[in-house]
Amino acid sequence: MKKTLLLLSLVAAPALAGEGKWTPQQVLELDPAWLKAQGLQVPPTRLWDPKRGTGLLAGAVSVNGCTGAFIAETGLVITNHHCVFPILQEHSTPQRDLITQGFLAKGREEELPGQGSRIHVPRSFTDVTKEMYAAVPEGADDLTRQKALERKEKELVAECEKRPATRCRVASFDGGVQFVLSDSVELADVRLVYAPPRGVGEYGGDEDNWTWPRHTGDFSIIRAYSAPDGSAAKYSAQNVPYKAEFFFPLATEGVKPDDFVMVLGYPGTTFRALLAEDMAERQSRFYPRVIDVYGELIRILEEEGEKDPAGKIAVASNLKAMRNRYKNSGGQLAGLKRGRIVQKQRESEAAVVAWAEKRKEHAGALSARAELLSLQAERAKTFEREFLLDTVRGAVKAPGLAVMLARLSQERAKPDLERRPEFMERELPRLADRLEREQKNLFTAADKRMFLALVRRAQGLGAGERIAAIDKYFGRTYAEKEVSAKLDALYANTKVLELSERQKMAGETEAQLRARKDPLLDFGLELSAEVVALEEQRDRRAGANVRLMPQWRRAVMAHAGKPVAPDANSTLRVSFAKVKGYAPRDGALYTPQTTLAGVMEKHTGQAPFAVPEKVAAAAEAKKHGPWVDKRLKDVPVNFLADADTTGGNSGSPTVNGKGQLVGINFDRVWENVANDFGYNPDVARNVNVDVRYVLWLLDQVEDADGLLRELGVRKGPKAQERR
Structure with a gap:
């Protein structure tokens, strides 16, 4: 790693177990003797070599907003099933429903390319x-x-x-x-190798999401490709598997309770540095509004999807994401209340304030906090408008695409360095991918109903929060028949929803877009004006935050007198943990492992607890192979650890002290959802797929002989010879 200013001096290492998402450089500051005592069996410098700026941690890669891990030098990457869901959807039809059936490439020539998929290898x-x-x-x-x-x-x-x-x-x-x-090195040729059936990858569905006991095989395997000379390249039939310098061999012996593990990955966002009043706003307004609005949108997608098999496939990815966000919001609320997190943050802030009042060098922190509180109160005045404006262009395809095209035309007219970051030249290939990929996600009947629901809500906003574009096109008061008729006309007379026309629009100027007289484009141009104004307002807030927050955070860290891990920000981190159960409530004690027998106990034959026939047959015949845990006397499926994780850690490799893969992180328990606001060692548990369940499925269910040989689990021809 190149020069890196440590955020803090890492001392008192024993206090770091569990809590903390540590950067690679920070790991090198931990006491090696303590790490060894915890269970690390490789030198810390093997995890990260500061001279080279790389190490074993570089085997954890970023995959489309998730995390993945190289598990063979031939470019194989394991991640979560839900992280490759768009690839399954891309290649699915009602006649060949890969989402439901799963997919296994018998040879490299059968692997499925993922439109717009990217893997980033840290450098x-x-x-x-x-x-x-x-x-x-x-x-x-x-x-x-x-x-x-x-x-x-x-x-x-x-x-x-x-x-x-x-x-x-x-x-x-x-x-x-x-x-x-x-x-990071960007690998743009990513292909699907294996995804289990939906009845494995999503077993338990929304009902089991964020819960324990869990019995879900939330994993898939993809492969990164490069040009023949080893350089990164776009998809080509001439490309060859990427040669990974660092990868995690599979630990066929798995884990047992109290084993030391590390979870590596790219955690997205946490909120532990927020002021208590900001936390309170998320508790009182943001999460309740997500539950309210997204609950309605989910019902619409479900109802419309059931009317049409092709529509059901089209809405599947969006529905999955919305359900996850919806349930997460409920868990955040429950956790904030259960853990008294806002109250504790107020008490913590009060202690820092009292401490800083006695120290002149931190006087600036007190005034910074006071101004941050004032800014929070100002933001609250336009919360409803901003939430709806974000949802209209984020959740509904038609207005979202129209606004994107409008903004693209406006930003492309500027010099590259003066554009919004998301519209710079470096982003145009991704925007092109999105413009194409969204065609697969578009189901007009559902989209129109969602748009109608949000127009109704926007027309109910107060005088100071109106969305002018919606008022102009649909009126200021809600009348369902009139609004529906206007929406019908909008969708019927636009070319935005036609892929070939949309691709042409992406290269046109604003004047050319206006000359089309396309009603949806015109709406997008009107709405984009409000988006631009909101972006400037948020830039001003961001400028104030970067002026004020560092002063407050330095006081917080100085007052703590011990390591304070930085909030997650999608950079490479590692969390140290132990395999542990927990007691979620009085009288209940959960063990840290589940088994194949538990999968079959939940089996009802109806979604979300419908075990695929071939999986059930192997389980009932007790075709366990070598993947039985001797202590459990069964094939292990999932396990818990007390790692500090959040969104973005989906697909994170969970590795043992030798640097071998023992599991794939995919969730947290319900009691730990509010971990984003504060770590509670009593309930902080992440959920992992046991690597032995992965191997059991590949071996006893799929008979994926070539893949097992490539992974080094089964003896035979070299991986490069696999066909």
């Missing part, structure tokens, strides 16, 4: 804090500050990405205490 991390702040003009106001930081970030990324097939980003730690530039 280096560089502290750029000084460079970022040096770019801010003296006396800059909040908007100017944010624009200057954004401009510098673009310049740093552009310089970093001069290397071919490179993906870079600048991540902020603790609200701006530190900025780090990450450099």
Whole structure:
């Protein structure tokens, strides 16, 4: 790793077990003797070599917003089933429903390419804090500050990405205490090798989501490809499997209670650094509104999907994501209440305030906190409008595509470094992929009903929160027949929903789009004006936050007098843990492992507890092979650990002290959903697929002989000879 300014000095290492998402460089500051005592059997420098800027941790890769792990030098990556769901949907039809049936490539020539799928392999991390702040003009106001930081970030990324097939980003730690530039190799040829049937990969469905005991095989295997010379390249029939320098061999012996494990990955966002009032806003407004609005949208997708087999496939990916967000919000609310998290944060803040009042060097932290509270109160005034505006363009395909095309035309007219980050030249291939991929997700009947529901809500907003574009096109008061008729006309007379026309629009100027007189495009252009205004307002807030939050966070860390792990920000992290059960409530004690027998006990023959026939046949015949846990006397399916995880850790490799894969992280327990706001060792449990369940399915159910040989589990021809 290149020069990296540590956020804090890692001392008192024994206190770090469980809690904390640590950066690769921070791992090197831990006491090696303590790590060895916990169960680490490789030198910490093998995890990350600061001279080379890489190590075993680089075997954990970013996959489409999830995490994955190389498990063979031939480019094989294991991740979650739900993380490759778009590839399954892309290649599914009512006649060949891969979502339901699953998929196994018998040879490399059968592997399925994933439109827009990307794998990022970490290469280096560089502290750029000084460079970022040096770019801010003296006396800059909040908007100017944010624009200057954004401009510098673009310049740093552009310089970093001069290397071919490179993906870079600048991540902020603790609200701006530190900025780090990450450099990754981007692999754009990603193909599906194996996905279990939906009755395995989603066993238990929404009912079991975020719960324990769990019996879900939430994993899939993909492969990264490169050009014949080893360089990263777009999809081509001439490409060859990517040669991974670091990978995690499969630990066929699995795990047992109290075993040491590490969870590696790219956790997305946590909220532990928020002020108590910000937490309270999420508890009182944000999560209840998600449950309310997304609950209605989910019902619409379910009802419309049941009317049409092709429509059911089209809405599957969106429905899955919405259900997850919906249930997560309920878990957040329950956890915030159960753990008294807002109250505890208020008490914690009060202690820091009392401490800082006695120290002149932290006077700035007190005034910063006061201003942050004032800004929070201002944001609350437009919460409803902002939430609906985000949902209209984010959840409904038609207006979302129209706004995207409008914004693309406006931003492409600017020099690259002056555009919004999401519309820069480096992002255009991804936007093109999305414009094409969304065709597979589009089901007009469902989309129209969702749009209708959100128009109704927007027309109920107060005078200070109106969405002008909706008022203009649909009126200020809700009349279902009139609004429905206008929506029918909007969908019937647009070309935005036709893929070939949409692809043409992506290259047109704003004037050309307006000249089309397309009603949906015109709506998108009207709505985009409000989006632009909101973006500027949020930039101003971001500038204020980066001016104020670092002052407060430095006081918090100084007051703690011990390591304070930074919030998750989608950068590579590692969490140390033990395999553990837990007691969710009085009188209940959960063991940390589940088995194949438990899968069959839940089997009802009806979704979501319908075990696929071939899986049930192997289980009932007790075709366990070598994958039985001698202590459990059965094939293990899932296990718990007390790792500190969050969204983005989906698909994270769970590895043992030797650096071998023992599981694939895919969820948290219900009592731990609010872990995003604070770690509670009593209930902080992540849920993993046991690697032995993976191997049992490949061996005893799928007879995936070639794949098992490639993974080094079964003796035979070399992996390169697999056909």
